[in-house]
Amino acid sequence: MTIPRNWRARAAILAVLGLALAAAGPAAAHHSFAMFDNEHQVKMSGTVSKFEWTNPHVYIHLQMADAAGEVKPYTVECANPGILNRVGWKFNLIKPGDKLVMIIAPLRNGEAGGLLKEVTLPDGRVFNNGGFAGPALIH
Amino acid sequence: MKTDLSKLAGLALACVAIPALAQAASHAAAAKLGPRTLAGVWESPWPPDQLRQPNDPPPPVEVTTPPLKPQYLAEWRAQQKATADAIARGAPPVTDNVNCIPGGFPSMMGPVFPVEVLETPGQVTIIQEAYGQTRRIYLNEKQIAVEDAEPEFFGHSVGRWEGRTLVVNTIGLKENVRMRNAPHSGDMRVDERIEVTGPDTFEDHVTVTDPPYLTGPWSWTWSYKRKPGYKMNEFICENNREFADPKTGGQRLKLGD
Numbered sequence: 001m002t003i004p005r006n007w008r009a010r011a012a013i014l015a016v017l018g019l020a021l022a023a024a025g026p027a028a029a030h031h032s033f034a035m036f037d038n039e040h041q042v043k044m045s046g047t048v049s050k051f052e053w054t055n056p057h058v059y060i061h062l063q064m065a066d067a068a069g070e071v072k073p074y075t076v077e078c079a080n081p082g083i084l085n086r087v088g089w090k091f092n093l094i095k096p097g098d099k100l101v102m103i104i105a106p107l108r109n110g111e112a113g114g115l116l117k118e119v120t121l122p123d124g125r126v127f128n129n130g131g132f133a134g135p136a137l138i139h
Numbered sequence: 140m141k142t143d144l145s146k147l148a149g150l151a152l153a154c155v156a157i158p159a160l161a162q163a164a165s166h167a168a169a170a171k172l173g174p175r176t177l178a179g180v181w182e183s184p185w186p187p188d189q190l191r192q193p194n195d196p197p198p199p200v201e202v203t204t205p206p207l208k209p210q211y212l213a214e215w216r217a218q219q220k221a222t223a224d225a226i227a228r229g230a231p232p233v234t235d236n237v238n239c240i241p242g243g244f245p246s247m248m249g250p251v252f253p254v255e256v257l258e259t260p261g262q263v264t265i266i267q268e269a270y271g272q273t274r275r276i277y278l279n280e281k282q283i284a285v286e287d288a289e290p291e292f293f294g295h296s297v298g299r300w301e302g303r304t305l306v307v308n309t310i311g312l313k314e315n316v317r318m319r320n321a322p323h324s325g326d327m328r329v330d331e332r333i334e335v336t337g338p339d340t341f342e343d344h345v346t347v348t349d350p351p352y353l354t355g356p357w358s359w360t361w362s363y364k365r366k367p368g369y370k371m372n373e374f375i376c377e378n379n380r381e382f383a384d385p386k387t388g389g390q391r392l393k394l395g396d
Contacts, residue, residue: 030236030237030239030381031231031234031236031237031381031390032226032231032390034225034226034227034228034229034230034231034390035229035230035231035389035390035391035392037229049396050396052378052396054377054378055373055374055375055376055377055378056239056374056376056378056379056381057378057380059378059380059396061395061396073394073395073396075380075392075394075395075396077380077392080374081372081374082252082253082268082269082372082374083252085372107392108229109391111392111394112394113392113394131195131197132197135194
């Protein structure tokens with residue numbers, strides 16, 4: 001199967017495939033990622049306030065500047081420790097105070113949270129969020 | 140006479156040599172297949188997480204549509220559509236899984252996450268990394284009566300080896316433990332033929348039988364490949380931030396640290 005270059009078409013195809021996977025059975029994942037807006041991904045920077053290496057998901061809590069420059073708390077959902085270990089993460093990869101650059105699918109309801117697509121650490125290393133979370137469509 | 144003796148000698152040699160050659164070939168074939176064991180850690184043969192690039196499509200759907208009787212199929216299809224519509228609206232429903240209740244058997248055998256198999260005397264134990272789900276298959280025991288099988292998430296499983304295939308029968312599955320959300324009766328049975336197909340592969344041929352709900356057997360096959368050197372991650376659902384929106388019932392994310 002060829003993935004079109006156009007990212008919107010690609011996102012639509014992945015969404016359909018995601019639905020097929022979600023329909024396959026409850027073991028597919030903890031939950032559907034449909035509450036996140038995959039088609040309007042954003043690049044954000046922030047400073048880590050807390051890193052939760054937990055199941056069913058890993059969370060990065062950050063202080064982030066919004067479009068008006070006001071700093072606000074933001075919650076980023078990641079995959080789970082097992083998936084992240086398998087794509088090269090480590091439980092202590094991220095620490096409070098780290099400045100991160102992230103590509104995120106924001107919550108559709110406009111609240112201050114999103115699903116991680118890709119994170120760049122202070123040392124420049126880049127990590128994705130495993131296969132189930134889907135790709136970063138912007139850079 | 141001399142010729143006859145020589146023919147007899149040739150025949151005698153053939154009688155010894157041909158079975159020996161056949162046995163050697165059989166041994167070679169068995170050696171190629173590897174030992175008859177399920178012990179170890181296994182994963183889907185489709186690209187595992189660490190190799191699946193974000194742009195790769197997910198693995199194909201292996202589990203077929205349940206052959207439900209018409210009165211149940213209509214309701215099942217409506218429910219599937221409602222879920223798909225809710226997902227399309229960005230408000231997926233809160234399922235048991237979202238509430239950290241594991242999928243149970245048979246869905247736990249789907250190798251979306253790695254699966255570890257332990258073989259101990261009289262027992263095969265299968266651990267699914269997702270939710271740390273564990274099932275126990277008791278070997279060479281007679282299956283208990285359905286009315287004696289306490290309904291559980293993983294049921295009551297007995298098995299025996301037939302050549303390279305572990306033949307397993309499971310009963311006693313809770314009615315709210317559903318594969319693909321298909322309803323079932325307390326009498327449902329699941330038969331598996333878990334075939335060791337090579338030194339690093341096995342297949343689980345699953346057949347669900349439930350005459351009150353199904354028009355016939357519901358069968359599918361899950362494939363696995365060995366995941367050498369892998370150490371299973373624990374999975375305790377300690378920090379579940381997904382919850383149901385009180386108005387829409389759709390999933391929400393609890394924010395803040």
